[in-house]
Amino acid sequence: MASATATIALDWGTTNARAWRLDGAGAALERRNGGRGISSVPEGGFPAALTELCGDWLAAAPQAPLVLVGMVGSRNGWVEAPYAPLPCGAADLAARLLRFGTHGRTALVVPGISGEAPSGGFDVMRGEETLALGSGVRDGLVCLPGSHSKWIAMRGGRITAFASFMTGEVFAALSRHTILGRLAEQPADPAGAGLGHAAARRPGGLLHKAFAARTGVLAGSMAGAQVEPFLSALLVAEEIAGARELFGEVGEVALVAEGALAEAYCAALAAAGIAVASLAPEACFVAGVANVLAARESDA
Amino acid sequence: MASATATIALDWGTTNARAWRLDGAGAALERRNGGRGISSVPEGGFPAALTELCGDWLAAAPQAPLVLVGMVGSRNGWVEAPYAPLPCGAADLAARLLRFGTHGRTALVVPGISGEAPSGGFDVMRGEETLALGSGVRDGLVCLPGSHSKWIAMRGGRITAFASFMTGEVFAALSRHTILGRLAEQPADPAGAGLGHAAARRPGGLLHKAFAARTGVLAGSMAGAQVEPFLSALLVAEEIAGARELFGEVGEVALVAEGALAEAYCAALAAAGIAVASLAPEACFVAGVANVLAARESDA
Numbered sequence: 391m392a393s394a395t396a397t398i399a400l401d402w403g404t405t406n407a408r409a410w411r412l413d414g415a416g417a418a419l420e421r422r423n424g425g426r427g428i429s430s431v432p433e434g435g436f437p438a439a440l441t442e443l444c445g446d447w448l449a450a451a452p453q454a455p456l457v458l459v460g461m462v463g464s465r466n467g468w469v470e471a472p473y474a475p476l477p478c479g480a481a482d483l484a485a486r487l488l489r490f491g492t493h494g495r496t497a498l499v500v501p502g503i504s505g506e507a508p509s510g511g512f513d514v515m516r517g518e519e520t521l522a523l524g525s526g527v528r529d530g531l532v533c534l535p536g537s538h539s540k541w542i543a544m545r546g547g548r549i550t551a552f553a554s555f556m557t558g559e560v561f562a563a564l565s566r567h568t569i570l571g572r573l574a575e576q577p578a579d580p581a582g583a584g585l586g587h588a589a590a591r592r593p594g595g596l597l598h599k600a601f602a603a604r605t606g607v608l609a610g611s612m613a614g615a616q617v618e619p620f621l622s623a624l625l626v627a628e629e630i631a632g633a634r635e636l637f638g639e640v641g642e643v644a645l646v647a648e649g650a651l652a653e654a655y656c657a658a659l660a661a662a663g664i665a666v667a668s669l670a671p672e673a674c675f676v677a678g679v680a681n682v683l684a685a686r687e688s689d690a
Numbered sequence: 691m692a693s694a695t696a697t698i699a700l701d702w703g704t705t706n707a708r709a710w711r712l713d714g715a716g717a718a719l720e721r722r723n724g725g726r727g728i729s730s731v732p733e734g735g736f737p738a739a740l741t742e743l744c745g746d747w748l749a750a751a752p753q754a755p756l757v758l759v760g761m762v763g764s765r766n767g768w769v770e771a772p773y774a775p776l777p778c779g780a781a782d783l784a785a786r787l788l789r790f791g792t793h794g795r796t797a798l799v800v801p802g803i804s805g806e807a808p809s810g811g812f813d814v815m816r817g818e819e820t821l822a823l824g825s826g827v828r829d830g831l832v833c834l835p836g837s838h839s840k841w842i843a844m845r846g847g848r849i850t851a852f853a854s855f856m857t858g859e860v861f862a863a864l865s866r867h868t869i870l871g872r873l874a875e876q877p878a879d880p881a882g883a884g885l886g887h888a889a890a891r892r893p894g895g896l897l898h899k900a901f902a903a904r905t906g907v908l909a910g911s912m913a914g915a916q917v918e919p920f921l922s923a924l925l926v927a928e929e930i931a932g933a934r935e936l937f938g939e940v941g942e943v944a945l946v947a948e949g950a951l952a953e954a955y956c957a958a959l960a961a962a963g964i965a966v967a968s969l970a971p972e973a974c975f976v977a978g979v980a981n982v983l984a985a986r987e988s989d990a
Contacts, residue, residue, distance in 0.1 A: 511889065598855050
C-alpha cells in the first residue's frame with residue numbers, strides 16, 4: 391500500500407514544529423506546520439504537544455518509527471541527545487540516534503553536531519545537519535539561512551566543518567530596536583537591497599556601514615522604504631564575506647531556503663560572484679531523514 | 691569678578707542635556723545634567739526645557755551668550771543649523787554659527803559637520819565636532835565612543851575626515867534583544883572582555899564571532915556573567931578594526947570618554963596595539979566652545 395505511513399518525522403525547532411508522514415520509500419505523504427516550537431512547550435508538555443500536532447497519524451500507524459530532529463533534542467527540549475563530533479555523515483548520526491519510548495513506539499532523536507569552527511571557536515547545530523545530509527551535496531558548501539545561519543562544508547558526503555552566523559537574529563534586533571528601525575517605512579522597496587550590497591563592498595566594518603542607512607535617509611539618497619532591505623542585504627553580505635574568510639574562496643554554494651529568504655540570499659550571493667544551486671528545505675529534510683534511517687538499517 | 695558667568699553653554703543631545711556656566715577665560719564654573727534630551731522635548735517645548743534646566747543662570751547673567759551644541763541644532767531639535775562641510779576648524783564653525791533670539795539674548799547654535807567618510811559613504815555628526823576641536827589634537831585621530839561612536843581625523847587643528855560606528859546602539863540591541871541577552875548574567879565578570887578581544891582576532895566576521903558567546907556558555911567555557919563584557923569588547927574591537935580600514939594604521943588615538951566606557955575602549959585599544967591618550971569629555975567640550983567663540987571674536 392503506497393500511502394501507508396512508514397515513518398513520522400518532525401523538524402522541531404525553537405519556534406516551530408513541522409511534521410511529515412513518509413512512505414516506505416521515504417517520500418512525503420503529508421506535512422503539517424505547528425506553532426508549538428520547543429520554547430512554547432512547558433516542562434513535561436512534549437507528549438501532549440506531539441499528540442496535538444499528529445496524534446491521529448500516530449494512532450493510525452502504530453508501528454511507524456518516530457524521528458525527532460532539531461532543538462527538540464537539546465537541553466531545553468524533550469530528551470537531550472548529546473552532540474555528535476566532526477566529521478559526521480548519515481551513518482555517524484544513525485549510530486548515535488537516541489532512543490526512548492513514547493506513544494507506544496520508539497522515538498529516534500537525531501543528534502546535533504558540535505565541533506571547532508574554521509575560526510577556531512566552538513560551534514554547534516541541531517537540525518541543519520539532517521538537511522545538509524539530505525542536500526545531495528557530496529563535496530562542497532551548503533548554506534542554510536536563518537536566525538542562526540549555518541555554512542556547512544561537505545566532503546565525501548560527510549559534514550567536515552561548519553560555522554554559525556547570527557544574521558537573522560541580528561537583523562531582527564537591529565531592525566526593531568535601533569534608529570534604523572525607526573527610519574524604516576513599509577511597504578519595503580526591494581531596491582534597497584542593491585544599496586546594501588554596494589555598502590557591503592566598502593571598507594569600515596558592519597558597525598560603520600549600517601550607519602549609512604541613517605545618513606542616507608538624512609541626505610535623501612535612501613528612501614525610508616529602502617532601509618529594511620538595505621540592512622538585510624548588508625547583513626547577508628557580511629555573512630557571505632565571513633564565510634569566505636572561514637572556508638576560502640567559494641565558487642558555488644548549495645542554498646537550502648525558500649521564499650523571500652531564498653531570494654535575498656540568491657541576490658547577495660550573485661552580488662558576491664558566487665554561483666547558487668537552490669534546494670527546497672522540505673526535500674532536504676525528507677531525504678536527510680531517509681538517509682539516516684537507511685544508514686541505520688544497513689548497520690543492523 | 692572671576693566667578694561671573696560669561697557664557698552659558700549646552701551640550702544638548704538626543705537623550706541628555708548638559709549645561710555649563712563658563713567664566714570669561716572659558717573655565718567651567720558649574721555644570722548641570724538634565725534628562726531632557728531633545729527626544730523628550732515636545733514640539734515648541736525647547737524654551738521651557740531650557741528654563742527648567744538653567745533659568746536661574748540665564749536670569750542672573752542677562753548679557754551672557756548662550757551656546758547650543760549637539761542634536762538641539764538638528765531637524766528634530768530647536769532650530770536647525772545646516773551642517774558645515776569638511777575640512778572644518780573652529781573658525782569655520784564660528785563663521786557658520788546660527789543665531790536666534792531667546793530668553794532676552796542671542797543664542798548661538800554650533801552646526802554639526804557632514805561629509806564623505808573615508809569609506810565613500812556620507813556621514814554626519816552633531817556635538818562631537820566641538821569636543822574634537824577642544825581636544826587639543828592638531829594632527830592625529832580622536833575617538834569619541836557612544837551610541838554612534840565617531841572617529842575624527844585632525845590635520846593642522848581642523849577636522850579633515852570622520853566616520854561613525856553604531857557600536858553603542860548595536861550593543862544595546864544585541865544585549866537586550868537576542869539570545870546573548872538571555873544568556874547574560876549580572877553582575878558582569880570583566881574577564882569576559884578578554885574573551886571578546888580574543889574572538890575579535892579570529893576570522894569569520896562579527897555575525898559569526900558573536901555566536902561564540904552562545905556556544906561558549908553551552909560548552910561551559912564562558913560564564914553567563916562574562917557574556918555582556920564579551921559582546922561589548924567584541925563590538926569595540928570591531929569598531930577599532932573598521933577604523934583601521936578607514937584611517938590606515940593607527941599608532942595613537944586621543945580617546946574622549948570617561949568611566950566604564952573609557953575603560954572598555956582603553957582595554958580594546960591596548961589589545962589592538964594602539965597607544966591611547968585619554969581626555970575628559972567635559973574639558974574637551976568647554977575648550978571646544980571657547981575655541982569656537984574665540985575664533986568668532988577674532989573674525990569680528
